[in-house]
Amino acid sequence: MKNTENILEMKGITKSFPGVKALEDVNITVQKGEIHALVGENGAGKSTLMKVLSGVHPYGTYNGDIYFNKKPGEFKNINDSENVGIVIIHQELALIPELSVAENIFLGNEQASKGIISWNKTITYTKDLLQKVGLDIPPLEKIKNIGVGRQQLVEIAKAISKEVKLLILDEPTAALNEEDSENLLNLLLEFKNQGITCILISHKLKEVLKVSDSLTVLRDGRTVETLSLKGEAITENQIIKAMVGRDLTNIFPDRTTDIGGRTFEIRNWNVYHPQQSERKVLDNINLHVNEGEIVGIAGLMGAGRTELAMSLFGKSYGKKISGELYLNGKPITVQNVSDAIEHKVAYVSESRKEYGLILIDSVRHNLTLSNLKQVSKNNIIKDYLEIKAAEDLKKQMNIKASSIDQPVVHLSGGNQQKVVLGKWLFTHPEVLILDEPTRGIDVGAKFEIYKIINELAEKGKSIIMISSELPELLGVCDRIYALSNGRVTGEVAKEKADQEVLMEYMTAAYGR
């Protein structure tokens, strides 16, 4: 065996955000020259941990110690960590589309003397670097003209140009097809031979098992275990169990289920990308929801969950949409959001700040926005009706605000989410599509939101719930569809569903 010197040790890392403990006593040790996988569910703390390591969360904002090459690492920003050779490649690529490959690679590290860029140097070095990552493209090609797989490689070339010792890749293959993923993984193995250490964050356990030497599992901001993959036979299931094994009692309130007839149905739903007109985002989707039922939609990032919801809701996403919608057995046409509201369909969007709320406006104005008709006569809004409606909703949803006239921007995430939910309840919907209804809110607020969802189902509303958190889907839903790459790859009843089954469906047919 090669020498087993540790390149990185993180000890007892604890990091808190207001109201949430993102990391608690996390320990991770990475040996020199290995590929170390970091796995865990969404929200387990992987990205936060890497942000601590790379100085995005500066030294002093967390507790615990970092040792890099035996020396304490006290990184105050990304430059500090890059200077010692730690480079992180984020899930959302940090390339500038309008600049060339060469300019992007040397961005912030321009090959210049006395402030004047030497293009000869830049281009020559770029060619070298591109060769190292196996890319055959002209150095002056603009980033926007090359595919996302190649962009990923450009990011890696950029990392090597900084004389990287520890390369961190956050979900590098999430947006890649099978062939590009394969290339990338082979490249990582080649780097390993050159002595570069890698931390690989990935949801795709097959890949992880294929290339990694060891593996650390995070769950709920804690280290669960570190496994060595050398020589030992470890299966995907073992890892999944370590990732998700948690007690689900007490987190989700009880509900009496009384499921009735079919209310909302989607048949043969196809949607194309709004800009790339030949790219199919959703492929022949068929699903339905019954009266009083909560149906979950599971899927990894990029599976098309939000795209599905938004395209259903008044064609708010996508082009060349085809397929049929049925409400209580009758076909309906929904051309825009008003049509959807008219048909008593509501959509609580994924990002409340971007798509849900008018942040500068008051609680009251936000609550009534989608159904101003009910508080007005002849287009004139009646103050007393609006105030009463807003006060009632505030009480019903238990929104904690100093008054209904407080701007929503000052509310906490959980209360903002309640305002968005309240807004849609005020349209008296029969079908509710909830897109990540508990994202970024604390446990207490989550419980309240679950309670509201349960009450709605008990009143006979049909609910479609999209979530990245599998335990949430398992705790709340009666039936769960799994989506992968724009297709429904599985449908599981509550009794038969567990995380392993869902994860299998969600990663099925990857890359097509």
Place this chain on the structure above:
Amino acid sequence: MDTMRVIFYKNIRRYGMIIALIGIMLFFQILTAGTLLTPLNITNIIMQNSYIIVLAIGMMLIIITGNIDLSVGSVAAFVGALSAIMMISYDLPVLVSVFMCLFLGAVIGAWQGFWVAYVNIPSFIVTLAGMLLFRGLTLVVLDGQTISSYPAGFKSISTGFIPDITPDNPLNVLTLIAGAACSLIYVMYEWKGRKDQIKYGVQTSTFPLFLAKLVLMAAVILTLTYILASYAGIPFILIILFALIIGYTFIMNNTITGRHIYTVGGNEPAARLSGVKTKKMTFWVFVNMGILAALCGLVFSARLNAATPTAGNLFELDAIAAAFIGGASMKGGVGTVFGAVIGALVMGVLNNGMSLMGIGTDWQQAIKGLVLLAAVAFDIISKNKGS
């Protein structure tokens, strides 16, 4: 203590510009030895600034939706030119011409609104093009010449006053009656509003505060009408302005349409996903601006008694400045019609006061520039402190 500070900053933001306007008026009143607030001069200020106020109201709506309109000065000039051709060259009846001009304004607004709302071209570009286009067309239809002498009926839009029913009395009695009626209607309206609030259990301000506000506002109305009555009475244009201010304030505060306009600027995607027809709203706000720009062109031509190729030069900047002084935000979503009017008056009083003092237009422009910057800086700084 902290909450006291926040309340202080919030209120100073809300009433800051009114206080500033009063301050500026007092300042010039002293420096001009009492000339500023003479009945003649107050009448002048209203008439001189009427067309900017008309534009500022429309501009406020445009800015609330997160857009801008640079073309209004050119559109005003173009419509003014066509009005002269209709009324002077072709002798068309005044009412028919006015109606056609306003319709033309709507068509121009629809043209620009189409590009902004449905083709998604930034309003800055569309209206910059419109600024050049309509200035050019003005020169074309006027052939570079000035056309003058409108019919008397048309001129009275900008220069006429309500009739004097008692010519022997130095005061215009009808003006006084109108003033009294206005303050009475105002008091009754507020009174009913308060009763409604109490009836539906909505929080109200304390009674003494409410009473103080009523007395103060009624006093302002009565004083203004008394001053006007002691000169020539209420100008026709003031009635038009009054109707516009009341009408647009009502639309923006109390109708679904107004609420939707605010949300388009506040968060367009969220508004769209809440069922607001955002494109349609943007389109109609531009149509509205076209109509108001046409009205501005008519008022200005009537006041000048001529249509000239340079009419309306830089009006767009005055209107935009008025809106921002009056509390609009570059990002959209905030601002009030009343604020725009106050903003226009701040600029107007500055112009008038400095002219009375004999300050040249060179320095006037420079000072107006600084006032615009100071007003917006004040707004942004107090916003940061208030939150």
